[in-house]
Amino acid sequence: MAVNQDFYTNPDFFEPHAQDSLVRYVQNLHPDVVSQLSKPQSQDVIRVMEQNISGLLGNLPSEHFDMAITTSKENLGRLLASAMISGYFLRNAELRHSFERSVDDLANSGTPEVPPAEA
DSSP states (O other): OOOOTHHHHOTTSSOGGGOSHHHHHHHTSOHHHHHHHTSOSSHHHHHHHHHHHHHHHOOOOTTTOOOOOOOOHHHHHHHHHHHHHHHHHHHHHHHHHHHHHHHHHHHHTTOOOOOOOOO
16 A cells, blocks of 8 residues: 555644544554555455445446546545445454454353462
8 A cells, every 4th residue: 555655644634623632643544554465365345445446436347448547636535435444344244253253262262261370
């Protein structure tokens, strides 16, 4: 994922009212961390994101149609925001699912309880 470098270096990249702690936090993240966080771990998430964006743009098969999409900067920004929100939602769902599976695996492993430590 390519991130506009002005995002990291220009404090006025966002409108002044958008300068909150989350924006500052993300701006201070190392680009490698941003890259890692933006990559889904499963093919299911990638497939859902592709379907979501195709649904937003139109679902004509590229092998039969030579399409060009024209839009305004504002509409493209909305599309990007929608894709990002969907991506973050799916990434959180992916992490939660992984966490729940881990908890279930631990609960079902039959590991004996550790007795409390003596005082």
